[in-house]
Amino acid sequence: MKKPILYFLYAALLFTACKPQTPEHYTDTGKKACIYPEYTDVTIPPNIAPLHFHIEHADGNTVTRFSCGQKELTLSGADVKPSPSDWKELLQTAKGKRITVDVYYERDGQWMHDKPFTLTVAQEEIDPYLSYRLIAPSYVTYEDLTINQRCLTDFSERVIYSNMMLSTEQDGQCINCHAYQNGNPQQMQFHVRGHLGGTVLIQNGKIKKINLKTDSTLSAGVYPAWHPSLPLIAYSTNLTGQAFHTRDPQKVEVQDSRSDLILYDIERNEVSTVSDEPDALECFPTWSPDGRYLYYCSARFHIEHPEHPDYELMKNYRTIRYNLYRRAFDEPTRTFGPEELVYDAVSLDKSATLPRVSPDGRFLMFTQGGYGIFHIWHKDADLCLMDLVSGEVRPLEKLNSPDVESYHSWSSNGRWVVFSSRRNDGNYTRPFIAYIDKEGKERKPFELPQDDPDYHRQFLRSYNIPEFMTDRVTVSVQNLASAIRHPAHNAKYRQRE
Numbered sequence: 001m002k003k004p005i006l007y008f009l010y011a012a013l014l015f016t017a018c019k020p021q022t023p024e025h026y027t028d029t030g031k032k033a034c035i036y037p038e039y040t041d042v043t044i045p046p047n048i049a050p051l052h053f054h055i056e057h058a059d060g061n062t063v064t065r066f067s068c069g070q071k072e073l074t075l076s077g078a079d080v081k082p083s084p085s086d087w088k089e090l091l092q093t094a095k096g097k098r099i100t101v102d103v104y105y106e107r108d109g110q111w112m113h114d115k116p117f118t119l120t121v122a123q124e125e126i127d128p129y130l131s132y133r134l135i136a137p138s139y140v141t142y143e144d145l146t147i148n149q150r151c152l153t154d155f156s157e158r159v160i161y162s163n164m165m166l167s168t169e170q171d172g173q174c175i176n177c178h179a180y181q182n183g184n185p186q187q188m189q190f191h192v193r194g195h196l197g198g199t200v201l202i203q204n205g206k207i208k209k210i211n212l213k214t215d216s217t218l219s220a221g222v223y224p225a226w227h228p229s230l231p232l233i234a235y236s237t238n239l240t241g242q243a244f245h246t247r248d249p250q251k252v253e254v255q256d257s258r259s260d261l262i263l264y265d266i267e268r269n270e271v272s273t274v275s276d277e278p279d280a281l282e283c284f285p286t287w288s289p290d291g292r293y294l295y296y297c298s299a300r301f302h303i304e305h306p307e308h309p310d311y312e313l314m315k316n317y318r319t320i321r322y323n324l325y326r327r328a329f330d331e332p333t334r335t336f337g338p339e340e341l342v343y344d345a346v347s348l349d350k351s352a353t354l355p356r357v358s359p360d361g362r363f364l365m366f367t368q369g370g371y372g373i374f375h376i377w378h379k380d381a382d383l384c385l386m387d388l389v390s391g392e393v394r395p396l397e398k399l400n401s402p403d404v405e406s407y408h409s410w411s412s413n414g415r416w417v418v419f420s421s422r423r424n425d426g427n428y429t430r431p432f433i434a435y436i437d438k439e440g441k442e443r444k445p446f447e448l449p450q451d452d453p454d455y456h457r458q459f460l461r462s463y464n465i466p467e468f469m470t471d472r473v474t475v476s477v478q479n480l481a482s483a484i485r486h487p488a489h490n491a492k493y494r495q496r497e
Contacts, residue, residue: 020076026111033103033114040117043435043443045126046095050087054453060106068094094121124415129469134461143167155451165481171195181226185473198488211488225285231266234285254374270494295355297322321351359414376406418466429462
């Protein structure tokens with residue numbers, strides 16, 4: 001009977017001996033800890049994956065201690081990687097409180113201690129999944145891309161669909177514009193452009209491919225917005241071109257020569273026109289959470305020489321600016337009211353794009369820059385928030401950076417937003433997540449956690465269109481490829497009375 005007792009006693013002593021200990025003697029630097037990703041003093045969800053980070057300035061031993069009340073977690077090594085079980089237990093203890101993080105490291109044989117930082121753990125959880133398109137920021141390659149889904153409570157990632165399934169050197173293809181009805185992965189759509197083109201709809205596991213181009217519309221549907229409760233999707237239709245700068249650091253200019261708004265009725269397989277004003281460039285529709293209004297951005301530009309519209313637009317691209325508008329929607333008749341101005345960015349010599357309404361209907365988040373609409377290429381693009389009750393508009397200073405902030409999405413509970421930013425290197429978009437309280441006050445954002453802290457500094461893909469999901473997409477890649485191989489069902493055009 002004594003052998004087992006001695007064995008367990010030995011194991012306990014060995015565990016105690018191996019547990020990292022903070023140094024007794026050290027020098028306080030008084031400086032902010034230098035870590036990557038930069039997770040200092042951020043607010044995080046209570047169900048987020050572990051925040052793994054690298055201590056940048058250590059050249060010897062390192063010890064990091066996480067503490068909240070009586071709960072402590074101590075780790076050694078320049079790569080700080082709490083285990084999933086330890087991290088989950090720590091977050092449960094710290095929910096609604098703060099975790100203090102102390103970083104100790106050796107430099108030139110001396111122990112140093114940086115100024116402690118905190119991780120504030122919110123009460124509200126984040127939606128468990130995030131989807132995005134991974135694409136190289138190249139101007140000649142677009143075939144090697146995927147739409148992926150990432151579980152935010154751990155590091156697991158899965159491909160929803162790969163462009164390389166059916167794309168060939170002779171028959172090029174591009175997939176884009178994934179969207180969901182209220183973040184529901186059972187109600188999904190994305191486009192296939194080029195080879196075997198069409199709009200792919202997933203509804204409760206059933207897949208169909210639709211051709212939304214009719215003789216009465218400008219193009220097939222482009223930028224989508226699911227109605228929050230009805231089987232309807234609003235789209236902009238766009239004729240888009242791009243030009244390349246030779247000296248401007250922004251590299252590319254993307255501009256619509258024409259764009260309108262349409263509505264697709266899924267059950268009837270019918271397309272109808274929402275707005276097709278000849279001198280208006282209308283784009284990026286989005287619904288209010290109650291489905292009573294369709295918001296969008298629009299610029300007024302009259303083409304003087306219709307035989308050369310692209311040249312005329314590109315020549316004047318810096319003068320084209322977009323305001324935010326909305327139209328009331330009548331559900332019984334499926335008709336829209338007159339255009340209402342929501343935000344006059346043009347009067348401020350600005351251009352507003354990508355409107356998104358918070359789930360409680362109070363706030364409108366959008367991207368604002370000096371001109372144009374495709375702000376992912378504009379380094380002056382910042383996120384702004386409009387209080388739809390008071391009309392106040394302000395920049396989200398804690399979310400913005402000197403580089404690009406563009407596409408954004410609200411979580412289903414309205415407490416979290418994800419947005420794409422190029423703040424790291426100016427070339428690659430990365431997803432950042434931030435807490436927004438009930439009064440619209442933002443907290444410092446944090447970068448999407450990865451198992452390898454250095455992952456994003458080595459990953460040569462951009463994350464496009466980060467969208468929250470309440471669950472994961474379960475339709476297989478193979479079943480999607482099979483559906484895409486088949487001819488598309490042609491949508492019918494319905495003339496409004």
